[in-house]
Amino acid sequence: MNGDEQLRxxxxxxTDHDDPNPGPLPHRTYAELVGGPLDGLLLDIHG
Incomplete structure (x- = not known):
């Protein structure tokens, strides 16, 4: 896994790239982005 994949x-x-906890929060709903440059990031779809 390269550095970019580890970040994503x-x-x-x-979230900020220097956020100490850029991961998902337990009380939120997320969708995983698939394909393209944002592949693997989570999108907050709460509310």
């Missing part, structure tokens, strides 16, 4: 793995779209 389990990371929520829109």
């Amino acid at each position: 793995n389990g990371r929520v779209y829109g």
